[in-house]
Amino acid sequence: MARLFLGLDSSTQSLSAMVVDYDSREVVYEDSIVFDEALPSYGTENGVLRNPDPKIVHSPPLMWVEALDFVFGKMHGAGVDLGSVLAISGSGQQHGSVYMNAGAMDALQGLDAGKTLAENLSGVFSRKTSPIWMDSSTAEECREIMEALGGLRATAEATGSTTFERFTGPQIRKFTKADREAYEETAHIALVSSFMASIIAGKIAPIDQGDGAGMNLMDIRSRTWHSGALEATAPDLRARLPALVPSASVIGTVCAYFAEKYGLNGQALALAWSGDNPNSVIGVGLVKPGMVAISLGTSDTYFGFMKECHTDPKGEGHVFGAPTGDYMTLICFKNGSLAREKVRDACGLGWDGFSAALRSTPPGNHGKIMLPYFEPEIVPKVLEPGVRRFNLDEDDADANCRAVVEAQMMSMRLHSAWMGVRPSRIHATGGASQNPEILRVMADVQNCPVYRFEVSNSAVLGAALRAAQAYLVESGESPAWEEVVAGFADPVAGSMIEPDPEAARVYDDLVETYAECEREATGR
Ligand code: XUL
Numbered sequence: 104m105a106r107l108f109l110g111l112d113s114s115t116q117s118l119s120a121m122v123v124d125y126d127s128r129e130v131v132y133e134d135s136i137v138f139d140e141a142l143p144s145y146g147t148e149n150g151v152l153r154n155p156d157p158k159i160v161h162s163p164p165l166m167w168v169e170a171l172d173f174v175f176g177k178m179h180g181a182g183v184d185l186g187s188v189l190a191i192s193g194s195g196q197q198h199g200s201v202y203m204n205a206g207a208m209d210a211l212q213g214l215d216a217g218k219t220l221a222e223n224l225s226g227v228f229s230r231k232t233s234p235i236w237m238d239s240s241t242a243e244e245c246r247e248i249m250e251a252l253g254g255l256r257a258t259a260e261a262t263g264s265t266t267f268e269r270f271t272g273p274q275i276r277k278f279t280k281a282d283r284e285a286y287e288e289t290a291h292i293a294l295v296s297s298f299m300a301s302i303i304a305g306k307i308a309p310i311d312q313g314d315g316a317g318m319n320l321m322d323i324r325s326r327t328w329h330s331g332a333l334e335a336t337a338p339d340l341r342a343r344l345p346a347l348v349p350s351a352s353v354i355g356t357v358c359a360y361f362a363e364k365y366g367l368n369g370q371a372l373a374l375a376w377s378g379d380n381p382n383s384v385i386g387v388g389l390v391k392p393g394m395v396a397i398s399l400g401t402s403d404t405y406f407g408f409m410k411e412c413h414t415d416p417k418g419e420g421h422v423f424g425a426p427t428g429d430y431m432t433l434i435c436f437k438n439g440s441l442a443r444e445k446v447r448d449a450c451g452l453g454w455d456g457f458s459a460a461l462r463s464t465p466p467g468n469h470g471k472i473m474l475p476y477f478e479p480e481i482v483p484k485v486l487e488p489g490v491r492r493f494n495l496d497e498d499d500a501d502a503n504c505r506a507v508v509e510a511q512m513m514s515m516r517l518h519s520a521w522m523g524v525r526p527s528r529i530h531a532t533g534g535a536s537q538n539p540e541i542l543r544v545m546a547d548v549q550n551c552p553v554y555r556f557e558v559s560n561s562a563v564l565g566a567a568l569r570a571a572q573a574y575l576v577e578s579g580e581s582p583a584w585e586e587v588v589a590g591f592a593d594p595v596a597g598s599m600i601e602p603d604p605e606a607a608r609v610y611d612d613l614v615e616t617y618a619e620c621e622r623e624a625t626g627r
Contacts, residue, residue, distance in 0.1 A: 104187060107131065108574065111174070111193040112560075113299050114379060115162070116150035118170040121563045122183055125571045132183045133560065136233045142166050152232060158240040158268075158290075159318060161232035162482050164201045164298065166590030169221040171302055171466060179365045189353030191303055191357060194562040195296030197317040198269045198425075202278070203307075205290040211305050214360035215269050223360075229289040230282075241273035244280075248272055251335035255389065255418045262332055263316045264342065265418035271402035272319035272336045279337045280342035286433035290476050292343045294318070296376035305358025309348040313381035313431075314422035317359035320362030321347060323422055323430075324412055348427040350377045351573040379562040381423055384431050385569055388563030390584035392429075393527030397515065397545065399535035402481075405515050407432045407522055415521045421480040427584050432522055435481050436514060440535055442475040446507040450500035454538065461540035462502035466547055466606035467613050471495035473506035474624050482518050483625055487601035491624045508541055512548035513610070513617040529553045530594065532561070534569070537602065547606035548614070554594035557627035564591060587593035 105124050119135040136142075138150045145166040146152065150159050163532040178185060207227040214223050234240075245266035252258040259265045266273055271294065279286045291307055294315075300308035315321040320336060322329040326347060333340045352375045387396045389408040398404040409430040414422055420434040443573040447457045474491040495506055528547055531542055537553050546553040558564070572587045 105184070107184065107187045108270040108349045108396070108567050109188045109191045110563045110565070110570060111299065112379065112382070112563035112566060113167055113170070113195045113295055114562065115196050115237070115579065118167070118174050119563045120174050120561065121176060121560065121567045122188065123567045123571065123591065132178065132181065133563075134174070134181070135168060135176055136177070138166055138170060141173055142169055151235065151237060156180070156240065158238065160235055160237035161552070162199070163231065164228060165221055165225060167295070168224050169219070170183060172220045172297070172508035175361065175365045185365055188367060188371050190374055190570040190574035192566045192573065193296065193299055193303070193373040193376035194379045194566040195314065195376055196301055197236055197314055197378035197380060198231050198271050198274070199235035199295040200271045200274055201228070201233050201270075201293040201295065201298040202285070202287050202289045204229040204293040205294065207291055208307055211301055211307065211354045213617070214305055214358055216360050216363035220360070224302070229285050230278065232294070236269040236489070239268040241268045243275045243288065244273040244276040244324065244444070248276060248335045249334065252331055252543050256416050258319070259327055259414045259416065259418045261323065262319045263322060263414060266318065266319050268315060270319040272332060273469040275340065276336045286337070288538055291336040291345065293345070296378055296380075296466055297345060298374040300354060300373065303357060303361065304354040305360065306355060308354050309342070309346040309375055309428045309569065310351065311350040311352070311375040311377045311424070312347050313350045313377070313426055314378035316423040317378055317421070320344070323414065326424065335416040348375055349428055350375060350381065350424065350569065351428070351576060353573060355575055365366055370573055370611055372570075372577065374570055377426055377569070378423065380406065381426050381431060381487065382434050382565030382569065383561040384425050384565065385588060386563070386565030386585075386592055387530050387532060387556055387558055388432070388588045389510065389530065390427060390588060393524055394530070395528070396532060399407045399439060399531065399541065401438040401440050403511060403515070405432070405434040405519055407519060407524070409524065411523070413521060413523045415481065417521070419484070419518055419522065432519070434515070434519055437478050437481045439511070440477050441505055442477045442511070444534060445477045445501050446475070450503060452500065452504070457504050458538060458540040460501040461508065461544065464501050464505040465611040466544075468502055468505045468509055470613070470616065471499070471502045471506055472617055473510050473619050474620060475493045475507045475510050482514070483621060491589065491620070493620050508544045512545050513614050514621070516548055516614055517621070518615060519620055525549070530556045532558050542600050546600045546602040548610045550602045550607035550610070552602065553600045555598035556592075556594055558592070568592070606613045
């Protein structure tokens with residue numbers, strides 16, 4: 104009998120499902136529903152509710168509940184052999200929080216297959232909408248919590264990140280101030296990930312230590328609730344939070360609702376869910392120290408696997424738990440494709456012309472440097488946008504193309520140095536990773552081989568593979584993570600780019616000059 108594992112991904116705009124056949128290394132089913140289209144009655148736009156204040160971004164948690172029925176109904180209808188699924192895990196957009204009243208426990212335990220999930224659970228919310236990661240309305244609470252914890256550096260050292268508006272702790276604090284009565288009625292606070300896991304398992308699910316790290320509430324080293332952070336955030340918060348558990352924890356079996364309604368095996372394991380970024384670490388195959396993924400999208404994101412916990416003293420990067428039980432970092436650079444496109448357009452080039460410009464200019468660009476802050480930058484923090492050029496003439500099209508890419512790669516190198524490990528292997532993903540000239544600069548600046556990965560679904564794939572790994576461990580097999588991801592999270596054949604030692608030496612020097620330019624521009 105095939106050994107099937109199901110991963111689910113509750114993201115901002117959609118709910119996805121993926122079933123993998125572990126032994127044949129095949130994805131046997133993959134589908135997604137888009138909330139706006141499938142569930143228009145919730146009135147979301149791109150999965151979120153419009154608010155007159157653009158800083159406030161919430162979503163209706165009941166929509167996520169209803170989406171689960173929708174996706175299981177589709178899988179059942181498509182004839183997926185749900186009875187052969189041995190374990191289920193999942194991924195949720197990080198930081199978002201769900202507030203439930205004292206009736207939630209009974210409602211989850213008694214899910215009635217004669218009703219829909221939404222009918223079963225519509226009465227459990229003490230807050231009708233959930234603030235999500237796009238919300239940036241908690242600057243005041245961020246300041247308050249950070250001060251109580253002893254400042255930026257101490258907060259990052261304690262919880263893995265300094266306070267960020269979207270993180271769960273500041274969001275909870277804002278709720279206690281805005282609606283104390285509703286907070287008092289709240290018996291359980293969940294993350295999106297643990298909330299969805301609760302429905303699958305039919306009980307209040309624990310929060311996994313991967314996603315728990317995105318709350319400003321977990322002690323990043325002991326992976327337990329941080330008493331000081333809880334106190335600084337809200338009264339009696341500990342009683343409202345579930346346990347923190349390792350990501351590979353079995354919560355129970357799939358609840359009877361799904362067995363009766365969709366033919367799942369009632370003995371299938373229900374596992375803890377984690378955040379989308381920790382899941383993606385598995386989905387892009389980062390399972391050993393030194394492995395890094397760089398996603399070149401609208402923004403560029405640097406994900407790294409970390410064995411030892413290091414935190415960023417400048418508070419720019421985040422540390423989360425990795426599903427392997429280790430750590431991961433996430434560093435987000437706003438001026439990614441956006442900046443590359445702006446330069447390309449200003450030079451009147453297409454992507455072919457942009458690549459030709461990279462080929463026709465030497466590594467190091469004769470010391471011509473750009474700081475490409477077309478938009479306010481997250482890392483390093485630049486609030487006032489503006490492009491800065493050093494020894495670089497704005498009309499020198501070829502040099503500008505090289506300068507923007509070199510700047511991005513040098514910035515990633517500089518602002519990940521706090522991790523204390525240089526990458527030994529990079530997995531490049533995202534739109535611009537199609538461009539081998541850009542990957543060549545990446546390999547040379549980082550002095551390490553770069554492999555191209557084609558993944559649009561790394562979070563849901565990571566969830567399915569986490570389900571497989573936890574099931575195997577539970578059944579007495581202990582496969583290495585490399586074995587679990589092999590054949591699922593592999594690079595595009597023949598895509599490896601080796602660094603050129605000569606170019607790498609040029610960048611070892613240039614990165615210092617770049618850092619000076621950055622210090623000058625940011626006034627730090
Ligand atoms: C990470 C973050 C986003 C969300 C998106 O810190 O805010 O990546 O997890 O789903």
